[in-house]
Amino acid sequence: METNLKEINDVRDILYKLMPLVDEAEGKFKKARNWGVVDLLGGGLITDLIKHSQLGAASSIMNEISVSLHDLQRELKDIDIPSDYRMQMGGFATFADFVFDGVLADAWMESKIVSSLDQIRQLKQRLLMLQDRINDMASRMY
Numbered sequence: 001m002e003t004n005l006k007e008i009n010d011v012r013d014i015l016y017k018l019m020p021l022v023d024e025a026e027g028k029f030k031k032a033r034n035w036g037v038v039d040l041l042g043g044g045l046i047t048d049l050i051k052h053s054q055l056g057a058a059s060s061i062m063n064e065i066s067v068s069l070h071d072l073q074r075e076l077k078d079i080d081i082p083s084d085y086r087m088q089m090g091g092f093a094t095f096a097d098f099v100f101d102g103v104l105a106d107a108w109m110e111s112k113i114v115s116s117l118d119q120i121r122q123l124k125q126r127l128l129m130l131q132d133r134i135n136d137m138a139s140r141m142y
Contacts, residue, residue, distance in 0.1 A: 004137075004141065007075060008137055008138050008141070009138075010075050011072065011130075011134050012131075012134060012138070014072045015072070015130065015131050015134070017068055018065065018068045018072065018127060019124075021064055021068065022065060022120060022124045022127065023124075024061050025062055025120050026117065026120050026121065026124065028055070028058035029058050029113060029116050029120060030117065032051050032052075032055045032058060033113045033114060035047055035050050035051035036106065036109060036110040037110070039051060039106045039109075040106045040107060043106075055113070062120075065123075076130075
């Protein structure tokens with residue numbers, strides 16, 4: 001019983017660290033999406049710089065999330081949680097957004113941002129459900 005309680009507490013610790021990161025990433029993606037809309041409506045270089053600054057911050061957070069998800073998977077060997085949520089926008093998308101700054105490039109970039117925002121929201125929901133399950137297990141043990 002002590003081993004199970006320790007494992008549950010380990011999972012709780014990881015989730016406690018992970019949830020604020022997910023919230024922070026979601027916020028960065030929302031800001032990038034908002035700047036993307038401004039860009040679609042006729043923004044320029046400054047708008048692109050701000051948008052990509054938010055995306056860079058989100059990418060850094062997503063790398064931290066990925067590491068924590070690997071730790072979580074190690075603790076929950078039999079639960080399926082995607083662990084590689086690193087952003088896949090890459091160099092060409094950024095290059096195209098700056099060099100071919102126009103409606104098509106901006107719309108393409110905006111679709112990538114919205115997709116990333118959807119993924120982080122799905123991850124958040126899965127983690128919240130996991131957190132509820134872990135808390136239920138813990139309460140039964142006490």
